[in-house]
Amino acid sequence: MSMWYESLGLCLDDCGEDTEERARCILAHLSMDVPRSWWEHALQAGSVPKSYANILHDLHEELLNTSEFTEGIGFGLLVALAFTDDDTDQQIPRFGTVYWECSIEQYLAKAKEILAKRPELGLLGQAIEKRKKYFKPIYKVAGKDADSRDSLKGKKEGEKVAKKDVTFKGKSKADKLTEMFERGDFDDLIEKELACEIRLTLSAEDRKFFDKEEGLTEEDIKFFESAKKRDVAGKNGGRHGMRGLSQKFIGALKEEGGILHAILERIQTDDTLMLAIRNGYINIYYRGGNLLKITESRTGLYEAHFDKKYDLTPNQSIYNDLNLPIAIKALEDTDKWVSSVPCLKEIMDFWFGKHPKQEREFQQLVERENNRSSIANETEYFITDIEFADPCHRTRFDMLAVRWLASERKDGNKCKPALIEIKYGDNALDGKSGLLKHLNDIYSFVQSDSYKDLLDTMETQFNQLDQLGLLKHNRCSNGTKVKLDAGGKPEVIIVLANHNPRSSKLEKIIKDPEIDKYDASPHFDLRFFVASFAGYGLHAACMLTLADFRQRLS
Numbered sequence: 001m002s003m004w005y006e007s008l009g010l011c012l013d014d015c016g017e018d019t020e021e022r023a024r025c026i027l028a029h030l031s032m033d034v035p036r037s038w039w040e041h042a043l044q045a046g047s048v049p050k051s052y053a054n055i056l057h058d059l060h061e062e063l064l065n066t067s068e069f070t071e072g073i074g075f076g077l078l079v080a081l082a083f084t085d086d087d088t089d090q091q092i093p094r095f096g097t098v099y100w101e102c103s104i105e106q107y108l109a110k111a112k113e114i115l116a117k118r119p120e121l122g123l124l125g126q127a128i129e130k131r132k133k134y135f136k137p138i139y140k141v142a143g144k145d146a147d148s149r150d151s152l153k154g155k156k157e158g159e160k161v162a163k164k165d166v167t168f169k170g171k172s173k174a175d176k177l178t179e180m181f182e183r184g185d186f187d188d189l190i191e192k193e194l195a196c197e198i199r200l201t202l203s204a205e206d207r208k209f210f211d212k213e214e215g216l217t218e219e220d221i222k223f224f225e226s227a228k229k230r231d232v233a234g235k236n237g238g239r240h241g242m243r244g245l246s247q248k249f250i251g252a253l254k255e256e257g258g259i260l261h262a263i264l265e266r267i268q269t270d271d272t273l274m275l276a277i278r279n280g281y282i283n284i285y286y287r288g289g290n291l292l293k294i295t296e297s298r299t300g301l302y303e304a305h306f307d308k309k310y311d312l313t314p315n316q317s318i319y320n321d322l323n324l325p326i327a328i329k330a331l332e333d334t335d336k337w338v339s340s341v342p343c344l345k346e347i348m349d350f351w352f353g354k355h356p357k358q359e360r361e362f363q364q365l366v367e368r369e370n371n372r373s374s375i376a377n378e379t380e381y382f383i384t385d386i387e388f389a390d391p392c393h394r395t396r397f398d399m400l401a402v403r404w405l406a407s408e409r410k411d412g413n414k415c416k417p418a419l420i421e422i423k424y425g426d427n428a429l430d431g432k433s434g435l436l437k438h439l440n441d442i443y444s445f446v447q448s449d450s451y452k453d454l455l456d457t458m459e460t461q462f463n464q465l466d467q468l469g470l471l472k473h474n475r476c477s478n479g480t481k482v483k484l485d486a487g488g489k490p491e492v493i494i495v496l497a498n499h500n501p502r503s504s505k506l507e508k509i510i511k512d513p514e515i516d517k518y519d520a521s522p523h524f525d526l527r528f529f530v531a532s533f534a535g536y537g538l539h540a541a542c543m544l545t546l547a548d549f550r551q552r553l554s
Contacts, residue, residue: 023062023104024104027107028095035081039124079124080114080115243278246296249302253468260294261334262335273286274364286348287349289357290307292304301327306344310348310351324340362497367386372470381402381539395444396441397420401420401538415483416491417454418491429509436514436515446524451486489523489525494529495529496529507554510550519547
């Protein structure tokens, strides 16, 4: 479930406070395979982990914030959503993906159609809904700010989850389902596994209370952390990497005649575009915004998506008139997307005129200079990703990079990870997303197991970008690949863009004694980037220690 939960969290985070977009995100995720496996398990085994019901209750509560659901929405409809995509019928649209952009009305109409054919799903929803009076949700909705929910410590003693001694004697199918859920015949192994996953989304303070309430021991936590690693490793060919493309996907992009090859050629010849490798899909960025997502679907086809929010015309008329195919089934479909890139760029230009994202644009400029420009081979940092998020630890990195010194290019084992935080303008230096807050988050993250996963991700991203010809550097004749050592210290690099020299804000933060503990951290080397005259090229000689940077400021 963790990948599903991660996807939900990132999707909701991207939606911000747009209630309609959040609702569509939730409906799409409830239409995926993971919730289907929950309800199939419940119907077949006669039991359901309370965490499944808890998540459904939290998402139901979130949906009620949307105007379309002011009159309420039944739990049966939410259960039925998981069965909207029939595996034997490759219908279009497909509901269990965030790329189809089905409307809320389409989701509800399809769910009602499913319920008419499978009334047992409605009964299942009723049974879950009846459990609501026995507990109040204790899990935070993925993607919500921590401050938007009460701390778990504030919960009253009476707010317990479903009691196991509640029984009923009804004979009907509905009563049997109700009895099953209200009695709480839970699968303890699955229950503990889900609890261990959900605790990762909580703060350290809340985890203590949560562990006590759920009866989790240190042995339980260690066991399921190890099991999760083994599961991820099995899905990634023995590796723990979180992001990467299948070799089939790489071939479709790289090989002459590959179904996606025209898209790669466009990126290689257009330095305003950036390709970012995700987990089974790619993002193509323009001015820091996502111009195109291409996903390898479970059917083996490729799905393309442009975010229509960028089109400010009534009813997104410019984009809709392009009539671009969602499913890429032939070279002609790819060609349509490639030929539409200029128009999609113009759509985004007008949107950025009203909603400027200077920091995102700056990120893409840094990536271009160090990865693909005429001086890229001379720089010593290669950007592997932008806007990386780890929802389990609530950690974000503006940029991820591999430091590969010019004097060590013959040995891929000499590389070092670099975690880059960009602050564009002095207003970004403080507050809840300020410099000290990010340093604290990074300090915790690099000590977690997720850090090792991150290094695997960065290795995969670097090597696959290199395969696609999107990194300019002198290659060794022996085909050396990058290898990052989890035992080594990463660099944490602060890039301060467009600082106002007349402002005292930066100097005040840099002189704060709290920052000294991060400078002395045994877990990473803190550095501050100062450009070599003008430009965005990253060199080891441009990375100053805190002491040197303080002296530079004074």
